Amino acid sequence: MTCPDLRATITRSSRANSQLAISVPVGNPLERMSTPHALLISLIEKPSSGYDLARRFDRSIGYFWHATHQQIYRELGRMAEHGWIAVEQAAAAASVSEGEEAEKRNRKKVYCVLEAGRAELARWVLSPGQGLDQREEILVKLRADAAIGPLGLNEEMARLIALHEARLETYRNIERKDFSTARMDRAQRLQYALLQRGIRFEEDWVAWGRELLPLLTMPAA
Amino acid sequence: MTCPDLRATITRSSRANSQLAISVPVGNPLERMSTPHALLISLIEKPSSGYDLARRFDRSIGYFWHATHQQIYRELGRMAEHGWIAVEQAAAAASVSEGEEAEKRNRKKVYCVLEAGRAELARWVLSPGQGLDQREEILVKLRADAAIGPLGLNEEMARLIALHEARLETYRNIERKDFSTARMDRAQRLQYALLQRGIRFEEDWVAWGRELLPLLTMPAA
């Protein structure tokens, strides 16, 4: 256990409980909101401050589940309320243990996942999720282009292709750096599978976009 | 033009304007909210009531941009306020033109896109959108499984594979029914491209899921 010890961790869960008592009524709610759980994972991998978490998040889970720093701070607060995580005010310098000048809140807070948090994560993982949602704006735009004549979507499409190409490059770099080794344990193989999902998706997207592009150029005036 | 004529269409846009006057400040806002535009497309294809629209939506644009009926009613109201669409109270029977009993609001309202609506749609189509967002819950769950040991995700994964297979079947049926013809105009070719995007995505998803499945079964107790 790398966590700090946990005196005074079970704080106010009163509000959360009273909410639950009201809002559970109908059967099988099919829960949404994965954001806190995504954060739990990141925090299990490495206990961090909100700021730190936000930065790491962008370059790992953030690739398939984005969250802004405000969302992160809000969720950290809630999770602490639920007793899923514990906070530790990290002293900037390890000294000055009982001086009065330490009174000024030295700001950095390090969050760490508690047993209850792990349990919640494990519970959520096995709960049935939605699948097939997949909101893609460009698809709506293409449909609009089909409905009200050629509007010149080629530029926007080219822009998106470039974005997806860049993303693909990022993924391939991660692959080269982290997954070239022959022997991998289960966790590594799973993470590699996630990466491969991303790679294949982007490859496919780019190929599809390139095929489509000629259809989108406006007839010369 | 299949639309009814449009006396009294430019109604209250005052609230919308005053909001805009406040909320535009910083440069290049990168707009979200495609839902109203998706609805515009559906309404251009066929003027309908809210209820009708909700049903059609589920089986066309809804495949890549979902919206509930409450969302639809709300957006219809807003779009009418903006003068993008016109409402026509459809009389159930075409008779009883000036009887007093027609006073009870015969409920069905048919919405129809106005010029301003088409213009807005065209404007939106060319505005730069986000691209790469792609929130998939199962990917977060897999990452959690990598972090806190084998939790038995195989069942959930199998469920999702089945969902994606069903969706793929749906797409293939549409392909067989609507896109078997040799000669296609531009609109048809575009819509076919959208469908192909869906097909390829689902094919790839299912193949990936099947590959992954063995990694997810828990070691026998």
Add this chain to the structure above:
DNA sequence: ACAAGCATGTAACTGGTTACATGATTAT
């Protein structure tokens, strides 16, 4: 007469986004 489905909505809440604010630390 009653049920199923048509048709339109209101209210309350949750989650995500944007803008704004503030103070501390580190590098030039």
Add this chain to the structure above:
DNA sequence: ATAATCATGTAACCAGTTACATGCTTGT
């Protein structure tokens, strides 16, 4: 000194979801 960036938040708003409500029409 001053700028960058670390670090944490508040406030307001917008979009999406869920639950509830109501009245009409059509079929059995």
